[in-house]
Amino acid sequence: MTCRTLLYIVGVMAHLHKKIKKGNAYYYVRETQRIDGKPTVVNQVYLGSADKILSVFMAKESGFPSRISSKEFGSLFALLEIDKPLNLAGIVDDAVPAKRKRQGPSTGELMLYAVINRAIAPMSKRRMSEWYGVTDIQQIRPVNLDALTAQNFWNHWDRIGEHELTRIMDRFFTKVRTLSHGEEEHFLFDTTNYYTYLSSRTPSTLAKRGHNKAGKHYLRQVGLALITERSSSMPVYASLYPGNQHDSRFFRLHLDEIVARLRAAGTASGDITLIFDKGMNAEEAVQRIDGDEKLHFITSYSPYFAPELAAVPLSQFRLLPCEVNDRLLAAGQAKDQILYHETTASFWGRERKVVMTFNPRTFRKKRYDLKEKLNRLREDLFTLRRAYREGHPHSRSPEAIRERYEKICASLHLSPALFNLSFFTEDSLPAMGFELNRYQVDATIKRMAKSILVTDHHTWTAQEVYLAYRDRHLIENQFRKTKHPFQIAFMPQYHWTDSKIRIHAFVCIAALVYLTLLERSLRAHGLKMSAAEAVRHLRDLRTALFWLPGTKKPGRRLEEPTSQQIAVLDALGFVIQDGRVLQKQ
Numbered sequence: 001m002t003c004r005t006l007l008y009i010v011g012v013m014a015h016l017h018k019k020i021k022k023g024n025a026y027y028y029v030r031e032t033q034r035i036d037g038k039p040t041v042v043n044q045v046y047l048g049s050a051d052k053i054l055s056v057f058m059a060k061e062s063g064f065p066s067r068i069s070s071k072e073f074g075s076l077f078a079l080l081e082i083d084k085p086l087n088l089a090g091i092v093d094d095a096v097p098a099k100r101k102r103q104g105p106s107t108g109e110l111m112l113y114a115v116i117n118r119a120i121a122p123m124s125k126r127r128m129s130e131w132y133g134v135t136d137i138q139q140i141r142p143v144n145l146d147a148l149t150a151q152n153f154w155n156h157w158d159r160i161g162e163h164e165l166t167r168i169m170d171r172f173f174t175k176v177r178t179l180s181h182g183e184e185e186h187f188l189f190d191t192t193n194y195y196t197y198l199s200s201r202t203p204s205t206l207a208k209r210g211h212n213k214a215g216k217h218y219l220r221q222v223g224l225a226l227i228t229e230r231s232s233s234m235p236v237y238a239s240l241y242p243g244n245q246h247d248s249r250f251f252r253l254h255l256d257e258i259v260a261r262l263r264a265a266g267t268a269s270g271d272i273t274l275i276f277d278k279g280m281n282a283e284e285a286v287q288r289i290d291g292d293e294k295l296h297f298i299t300s301y302s303p304y305f306a307p308e309l310a311a312v313p314l315s316q317f318r319l320l321p322c323e324v325n326d327r328l329l330a331a332g333q334a335k336d337q338i339l340y341h342e343t344t345a346s347f348w349g350r351e352r353k354v355v356m357t358f359n360p361r362t363f364r365k366k367r368y369d370l371k372e373k374l375n376r377l378r379e380d381l382f383t384l385r386r387a388y389r390e391g392h393p394h395s396r397s398p399e400a401i402r403e404r405y406e407k408i409c410a411s412l413h414l415s416p417a418l419f420n421l422s423f424f425t426e427d428s429l430p431a432m433g434f435e436l437n438r439y440q441v442d443a444t445i446k447r448m449a450k451s452i453l454v455t456d457h458h459t460w461t462a463q464e465v466y467l468a469y470r471d472r473h474l475i476e477n478q479f480r481k482t483k484h485p486f487q488i489a490f491m492p493q494y495h496w497t498d499s500k501i502r503i504h505a506f507v508c509i510a511a512l513v514y515l516t517l518l519e520r521s522l523r524a525h526g527l528k529m530s531a532a533e534a535v536r537h538l539r540d541l542r543t544a545l546f547w548l549p550g551t552k553k554p555g556r557r558l559e560e561p562t563s564q565q566i567a568v569l570d571a572l573g574f575v576i577q578d579g580r581v582l583q584k585q
Contacts, residue, residue: 015030044559073558090108114153125153129146157499157500173265176234187262189226190277192213205498222505226509232520233475240505259292273296287349296455298465317356322467342355355452385431418440527567541561543557
């Protein structure tokens with residue numbers, strides 16, 4: 001039994017509530033309960049004006065409702081409308097045909113119900129039936145709630161092998177791309193990882209220990225590669241890979257597969273531009289791109305490994321013409337405007353177009369951080385020197401001191417070359433000295449806040465290259481959504497086999513696609529509202545069920561919608577007639 005159901009039963013007080021809107025009085029039945037000592041509304045059902053209530057009460061064929069209930073409606077309705085052109089259930093059932101004597105939901109339908117739940121309020125499979133039980137799913141897409149059991153999900157998931165899942169994902173993303181009419185040519189590529197709770201003894205080719213972005217290096221993790229359209233951040237490719245595999249290795253091994261899948265859906269001109277960060281740089285992959293005249297790239301390169309470019313003085317930089325700088329200028333922050341320097345240089349065996357940028361605001365922050373970190377490092381060096389002189393058990397040799405020093409530098413993300421350490425004898429006792437390496441500090445400062453962007457698009461302007469690479473924040477935002485604890489929620493995931501982990505990943509990415517499609521519909525209608533915000537509004541759009549005396553079949557009406565709910569439904573092509581009935585525009 002869910003918390004919402006418990007609120008209906010235990011300690012609930014019902015009363016009439018009046019609201020004045022534009023001079024008119026409207027009435028609601030409200031149920032309240034003390035939560036954390038405060039009276040809180042736990043359920044609200046719209047009744048109407050006094051005249052409408054009186055007409056219902058006085059009608060001979062009916063009396064005042066003997067029972068009233070309400071169920072969540074808006075969010076499920078919206079996302080199932082999003083599903084109609086995709087038909088996820090049909091895609092899955094084509095890849096995994098139903099058994100002859102199947103009863104209850106098909107594999108595809110179970111997959112759809114799992115995706116919709118992930119997009120709205122992620123629950124475990126054990127709680128799925130309870131969650132759908134307090135929604136109006138039976139009026140939108142009827143389902144036998146008794147079939148939404150964890151065991152039934154696992155039984156159906158067992159029928160989806162790696163080959164079947166690949167077919168499902170190919171067809172699903174192809175349909176997603178058709179909604180863009182094959183016009184997008186620029187694609188953002190990035191990777192992330194998700195920790196798991198698999199025991200070290202549990203066999204898995206996916207879950208491996210590696211550098212975890214959440215800092216949980218002691219847990220096994222899986223990697224996820226994602227590609228989105230640049231213009232809409234719509235996911236069009238996803239693939240899991242072992243958690244100990246480097247990003248550049250995955251990119252190198254799967255580049256042909258990625259290009260083939262993107263081309264299968266088509267582009268406006270046949271050209272494809274992949275935009276990725278320096279973590280994916282691999283000479284073999286870039287050479288593969290060079291060998292295809294219709295394939296292009298934009299990437300970044302670490303200033304640390306390009307000292308000649310990093311040393312270019314700011315006197316050779318100029319203002320970058322872009323919207324960001326226009327806003328800064330209008331706000332009186334001209335000193336924070338982004339600068340750029342355009343040149344060419346040899347990378348991976350060919351002459352490339354290079355756009356270097358400099359962000360003054362980032363520079364000030366990084367320089368302050370460097371000063372603070374150097375002070376902390378200096379204090380640690382004093383402690384190490386004292387420990388070396390006193391002969392502490394773990395600090396008796398120069399090698400031990402250097403090892404501890406390098407670990408401290410790594411924790412501060414500093415280069416060990418910033419200080420020169422020396423060891424000698426003083427008054428017959430071991431002594432240690434350290435000196436700040438001014439050359440290394442100056443070199444570090446010269447690299448600060450500088451980005452090096454490299455591309456084979458020689459005809460693109462510096463502004464076009466900069467804006468294309470800056471859009472990588474869109475795919476990073478998509479990754480953040482998958483890690484949100486109350487929507488999608490890839491983590492924590494409690495699956496103990498690779499096949500279940502792969503299916504869980506697809507369910508999460510499919511939920512991300514549905515939310516992105518919802519957000520795209522909102523923006524097409526001029527609504528500056530995130531998908532998460534829209535779902536939050538729609539979850540409060542409920543259907544009121546009421547039973548009149550002497551009747552067995554309940555009446556059903558929408559509760560009074562808010563202006564935000566009306567706007568979201570309008571973006572999806574629906575209007576509310578007579579304040580209660582949804583109709584297609």
